[in-house]
Amino acid sequence: MKLFSFIRSDLAAHDGDWGAQGFWALLVYRFGRWRYSVRPALLRKLFSLIYKVLYKLVQIVTGIELPCEVRLGKNFVIDHFGGIVISGYASFGDNCRIRNGVVVGLRRVDEPCAPQIGNNVDIGAGAKLLGNIRIGNNVAIGANAVVLCDVPDNHVAYGVPAVIKPRKVLACNQT
Template sequence: MFENLREDWQTYGRDLSRQGFWVMCVFRFGQWRYRVKPAPLRKLFSFIYRVWRTLIQIMTGIELHCETRIGRRLLIEHFGGIIISGDTVIGDDVVIRQGVTIGLRHTGLRGAPIIGNRVDIGAGAKLLGPIHIGDDAVIGANAVVLTDVPAGALAVGVPAVIKPRRAQSESSPADLSA
């Protein structure tokens, strides 16, 4: 837990005012409490976790359950309106912005997104259902992603259309003025 917290601290630029860091602290504590062996102590920590999680949800507008499997260095860039299902799997170095929903497509049906490494999720994006988002993919702002996104691709629109990403060096000033 402490190694992950140290890494989270660095990810958030050692800035205690970043609400994403608060959420990650409570998340890491929530996962750690499962490893506590004496049942009475684990129950006490579970109660503390539930109180902290509720306070953090109210203060930040970020809902992140401790059952979610998260890799290293998750960066919640902006706070507010973020919901992440407990069934979701998130890889390393993922960036999430405000208004993002990652979760189930239909109530009562299992299956949440599996997000690869180095994925950039734009503001207001919705990733729903048992989909796979490949490594280095970019999800555009307000995109509604209902299908798999291959590695390195761009998903934009409602419903999202998958497009290949151009390398930054390929775009020229003429492309930008058009």
């Protein structure tokens, strides 16, 4: 079953730590996504009720708001819990990592457009990514950055408002 393979992958991404609050949020997220595939309508409604209770419980206990409408890639990691809000309109590629205090959401309530985030993106603590923007692949978002515009592949965004610079690649074994 696809649900269990996602859960195994999420657990591995959190280093096998069943106690990680980020894993709890992902567990409820995966259940919420899976319930849409249940065919008998009555059973789906029962699972929807269970999901809503679990979602609220995880939101209260962990401070992570991760609705099942978000599109997540593989190996999504929530490093530190607390104060994380992700809009249901957002999407993440594979191998993304976020930390506490991150907001990925709408810039304005009347614009239901949230960031579309690529693969291998590392988002620092307290960062805010808002609006209809695209974050490329292999991007690092600095702590407390406020990102309101697109960030190309292989760049770093830091500051308020975010300054965008190319990533410097350090060669190993420099002498």
